[in-house]
Amino acid sequence: MNFKKICVVGLGYIGLPTAATFASRDVEVIGVDVNEDVIACINNGEAHIVEPDLDYIVQGTVASGKLKAYHAPQKAEAFIIAVPTPLRDGRYPDIGMVKEATASIAPVLEKGNLVILESTSPVGTTEIIQDILKEARPDLTFPCDAGDDSDISIAYCPERILPGRLLIELVENDRIIGGLSAHSAKLACDLYGAFVVGKMLRTTAPTAEMVKLSENTYRDVNIALANELALVCREKGIDPWEMIKLANHHPRVNILSPGPGVGGHCIAVDPWFVVDSAPEIAKLVKTARLVNEARPGQVVAEIQQMAEEFKHPKIACLGLAYKPNIDDIRESPAVDIVKELAEKASGEAQLLVVEPYLEKLPKQLDKENIKLVSMETALNDAHIVVLLVDHNVFVDLSLKDLKNKVILDTRGVWN
Numbered sequence: 309m310n311f312k313k314i315c316v317v318g319l320g321y322i323g324l325p326t327a328a329t330f331a332s333r334d335v336e337v338i339g340v341d342v343n344e345d346v347i348a349c350i351n352n353g354e355a356h357i358v359e360p361d362l363d364y365i366v367q368g369t370v371a372s373g374k375l376k377a378y379h380a381p382q383k384a385e386a387f388i389i390a391v392p393t394p395l396r397d398g399r400y401p402d403i404g405m406v407k408e409a410t411a412s413i414a415p416v417l418e419k420g421n422l423v424i425l426e427s428t429s430p431v432g433t434t435e436i437i438q439d440i441l442k443e444a445r446p447d448l449t450f451p452c453d454a455g456d457d458s459d460i461s462i463a464y465c466p467e468r469i470l471p472g473r474l475l476i477e478l479v480e481n482d483r484i485i486g487g488l489s490a491h492s493a494k495l496a497c498d499l500y501g502a503f504v505v506g507k508m509l510r511t512t513a514p515t516a517e518m519v520k521l522s523e524n525t526y527r528d529v530n531i532a533l534a535n536e537l538a539l540v541c542r543e544k545g546i547d548p549w550e551m552i553k554l555a556n557h558h559p560r561v562n563i564l565s566p567g568p569g570v571g572g573h574c575i576a577v578d579p580w581f582v583v584d585s586a587p588e589i590a591k592l593v594k595t596a597r598l599v600n601e602a603r604p605g606q607v608v609a610e611i612q613q614m615a616e617e618f619k620h621p622k623i624a625c626l627g628l629a630y631k632p633n634i635d636d637i638r639e640s641p642a643v644d645i646v647k648e649l650a651e652k653a654s655g656e657a658q659l660l661v662v663e664p665y666l667e668k669l670p671k672q673l674d675k676e677n678i679k680l681v682s683m684e685t686a687l688n689d690a691h692i693v694v695l696l697v698d699h700n701v702f703v704d705l706s707l708k709d710l711k712n713k714v715i716l717d718t719r720g721v722w723n
């Protein structure tokens with residue numbers, strides 16, 4: 309089937325690039341968001357998130373009339389739900405927005421429609437979508453009652469794209485397509501076939517849900533291992549970076565990079581979905597999460613120890629983003645570190661934050677003893693220099709720039 313008109317609910321980090329990419333392939337896209345500012349920004353031809361080339365493609369598709377943002381869903385051939393699934397109380401998956409988005413499409417659903425969930429979700433969420441729609445629309449049949457012959461097809465198709473490379477990976481990555489029926493999976497392949505050049509691998513919806521969670525859990529557990537080994541190295545006076553480099557010469561070993569913690573809205577979040585689904589079983593996953601969550605506090609303690617030798621220490625904190633060369637500070641360990649340090653140090657210490665990707669400090673760092681400064685000011689004034697994010701501009705600093713400073717390199721790039 310060739311889809312001509314689709315509706316994308318949720319125009320954030322995943323929904324907007326997805327909507328704009330479909331629109332660039334001549335599909336008419338109804339974009340839906342609850343945020344007025346987001347709608348206004350997109351209809352003005354601008355992207356509200358910073359991502360290479362996104363502004364350009366949004367501008368073009370809005371100008372051509374293929375992409376338009378609205379408050380509520382409208383009739384379409386396919387619906388893609390890409391809303392956030394945050395954690396409640398830091399640990400428990402909250403699928404409230406998925407349920408609301410599902411309820412919002414129910415009134416406009418028609419026989420022959422395809423509904424896709426893209427949001428990272430606990431296993432069983434796609435079936436919950438089916439239950440909500442079935443209750444709202446008793447006039448239609450669903451895969452659970454009519455299998456391949458149902459009026460409505462439903463599939464789970466997780467995104468797996470990396471911030472900073474969203475538009476490239478959207479097209480190139482292999483895609484997991486989990487149908488509630490074989491026909492649902494087939495239709496979803498037809499839909500994504502509009503732009504995906506990677507393989508489309510069909511399976512069931514629960515398997516696809518678990519695949520997505522497992523990918524990010526795999527990464528989190530491996531980063532936790534690297535962080536724990538680095539702590540053991542520190543205890544024994546061994547350079548962890550040298551150790552890891554040497555260990556990785558083994559043909560079957562690939563230890564990841566230790567750091568100040570794990571940020572972003574994916575790897576630091578998704579393992580909790582796994583823990584929540586089977587708390588008695590997923591013990592390793594939980595321990596790994598706790599190892600990584602403890603990292604910012606350990607870095608703060610290290611900095612405090614270094615600061616003890618100064619009466620009024622000035623501490624340069626380089627970077628706030630959750631990873632290099634982007635402006636995204638979601639769940640960023642660097643932000644947690646600066647905040648905790650400022651609170652613990654009270655009036656004695658000055659924190660000089662350098663973040664070339666931000667024009668002002670985020671609200672949570674609005675404190676008297678934190679200032680956003682230029683790199684030059686920070687390197688001139690600071691007694692202690694802490695590297696929190698490996699932005700290229702920081703990696704490129706020379707030993708001359710850091711002369712006479714006490715240094716803490718949490719990313720292992722200055723060794």
Ligand code: SAJ
Pocket residue numbers: 428467468469470471523524527531564565566567568569570571572573574575630631
């Ligand atoms: N990190 C380390 N050590 C490492 C690698 C990463 O400490 O060796 C830290 C980074 O500094 C960062 C965090 O982990 O704070 C996550 O960064 P990342 O670049 O590894 O991943 P994300 O969160 O930006 O994107 C991930 C990707 N998933 C995987 O690589 C398995 C992406 O493909 C997913 O689409 C995305 O999560 C998502 O949306 O789920």
